[in-house]
Amino acid sequence: MMDIDTDLPVVALTPGDCTGIGPEQIARILAEGHLADAARLVVIGDARVLEMGMAQAGVRLDIERISSPSAASWRPGAVPLVDLRNTDPSRLPPGRSSAESGRLTGDTLSRAIDFAKAKEVDAVTFAPLNKRAMFDGGWKFPDEHKMFASLLGHQGYFSEMNVLDGQWMSRVTGHQSLREALGCINPATITDSIVLVDRMMRASGIATPRIAVAALNPHAGEGGLFGREEIEMIRPTVEAAARTGIACSGPFPADTIYLRAFDGEFDSVVAMYHDQGQIATKLRGFNRGVTITAGLETVFTTPSHGTAFDIVGKGIAKTGALESAVRLAARLAKLKTRETSYARH
Numbered sequence: 001m002m003d004i005d006t007d008l009p010v011v012a013l014t015p016g017d018c019t020g021i022g023p024e025q026i027a028r029i030l031a032e033g034h035l036a037d038a039a040r041l042v043v044i045g046d047a048r049v050l051e052m053g054m055a056q057a058g059v060r061l062d063i064e065r066i067s068s069p070s071a072a073s074w075r076p077g078a079v080p081l082v083d084l085r086n087t088d089p090s091r092l093p094p095g096r097s098s099a100e101s102g103r104l105t106g107d108t109l110s111r112a113i114d115f116a117k118a119k120e121v122d123a124v125t126f127a128p129l130n131k132r133a134m135f136d137g138g139w140k141f142p143d144e145h146k147m148f149a150s151l152l153g154h155q156g157y158f159s160e161m162n163v164l165d166g167q168w169m170s171r172v173t174g175h176q177s178l179r180e181a182l183g184c185i186n187p188a189t190i191t192d193s194i195v196l197v198d199r200m201m202r203a204s205g206i207a208t209p210r211i212a213v214a215a216l217n218p219h220a221g222e223g224g225l226f227g228r229e230e231i232e233m234i235r236p237t238v239e240a241a242a243r244t245g246i247a248c249s250g251p252f253p254a255d256t257i258y259l260r261a262f263d264g265e266f267d268s269v270v271a272m273y274h275d276q277g278q279i280a281t282k283l284r285g286f287n288r289g290v291t292i293t294a295g296l297e298t299v300f301t302t303p304s305h306g307t308a309f310d311i312v313g314k315g316i317a318k319t320g321a322l323e324s325a326v327r328l329a330a331r332l333a334k335l336k337t338r339e340t341s342y343a344r345h
Contacts, residue, residue: 004040004074009122009333011039011326012069012112015049017105018089019096020307021317022127023053029319029326030079031059039330042069042080042121044112046087056313069120084111095309102133106147113151116298122333123299125326128307131175143175145293148300157192158295161200162281162304163328164288167261168209169281170197171271181273185216185229187237193270194241194248200294201268203335204328212257212266213238213250214276220253234272258284287318290325292332299332301325 013030016022026043027050029035043050047063054061064078072080087104109129115121131143141147145160162169172193173181194211201209216234217227224231234251241248252260254271258280261269271277281289282304289304303321311317 004036004076006040006074008038008040009330010069010072010120011041011329011333012044012115012121012124013041013326014043014108014112014124014126015045015053016127016129016302017097017101017133017307018046018049018052018087019092019094019098019101019312020128020130020309021312022129022307023049023089024056024313024315025053025127025317025319025322026050027053027059027061028057028317029323030061031057035323035326038327039123039333040072040074041326042066042072042082044069044082044084044115045108046085046089047081047083049087049089050081052089056315058315068118069115082111082115084108095312097130097133097307097309099133099136099138101137102130102135102139103137105129106134106137106139109144109147110151113148113298117152122336123301123329125322125329126300126302127322128303128305130307145174145300148293148296148298152296152298154296156295157189157196158293159193159196161197161292161294162277163290163292163324164281164285164304165262166267167281168197168201168204168268169271169277170268170294171274171277173273175274178273178275182216185233185272187233187240190234190237190270191241194238194246196295197268197270198246198248200292200332204332205335206267208247209267210265211246211248211268211270212252212261213248213270214254214257214272215251216272218253218255220251288321288324290321290328292328299329299336301329301332 061079092101112124173184216229221227221230291304293300
């Protein structure tokens with residue numbers, strides 16, 4: 001068995017909502033060991049949840065219980081686990097959302113963030129969770145990304161992004177009603193979105209990202225026939241961003257720009273609102289995409305799919321998106337560490 005590379009970034013892995021497919025997913029990827037070349041993984045959660053995941057996946061793991069990530073021995077074949085002892089899965093029926101499981105999901109993520117703030121982990125990858133359950137359980141945020149920003153004391157712009165087949169999909173507005181989102185689309189938020197996706201892609205190693213900006217209205221407004229936002233707001237904003245050196249263009253009709261992007265013409269599309277981008281991305285590869293919380297001090301990644309309550313415990317949950325999430329988290333963390341080291345010297 002090969003020794004663990006202690007130069008690899010440390011990624012905290014949490015099981016997400018224990019009533020979903022997360023526990024069996026993390027048990028399987030840890031047992032298969034395919035990610036040993038990408039990161040040093042440390043599980044943050046309850047040992048009973050991981051044991052349930054092992055039973056669901058039909059695998060066994062050599063568990064090393066530790067008090068914090070910095071105490072891991074990184075012994076080959078061992079899985080370091082910070083046992084929070086906070087979640088008894090026998091009290092939470094699988095395949096069913098509950099406020100209690102949502103509360104515990106948030107509590108576990110909060111502890112992982114504490115370790116990130118203490119510099120004991122370089123990134124956090126979390127298995128699928130249920131936003132409604134977390135909200136009902138007391139984590140009063142519309143999504144986990146806003147929860148992360150709050151716990152980190154983040155000030156300024158941040159955004160959820162989706163990565164699939166080399167494409168980085170961003171958006172100006174996120175988890176809010178469409179009526180509310182329309183009021184949040186303005187030159188400042190469009191500019192922030194373009195700048196952030198350009199910065200994130202450069203941080204991932206893409207030297208000159210080609211960014212397309214989607215229109216708001218059908219057919220990009222059809223020359224003002226269906227609305228003038230493209231003429232009066234979006235195009236001038238995109239052109240102003242391009243003058244700063246960002247390779248961005250648009251606005252393009254949203255019903256065709258994703259086809260052009262996935263054909264290789266662009267590296268990223270900035271959507272105006274959530275479903276404008278998510279529908280195209282999930283049709284492309286529902287079980288393969290990765291979601292990033294971009295713009296925060298800590299790197300967060302997760303599969304783009306959900307908790308899949310309908311297949312919990314059947315041993316058929318695929319792990320491709322979760323593996324991709326770990327690899328992307330490790331890559332971003334490594335590049336971030338390298339940039340910090342250069343800045344100090």
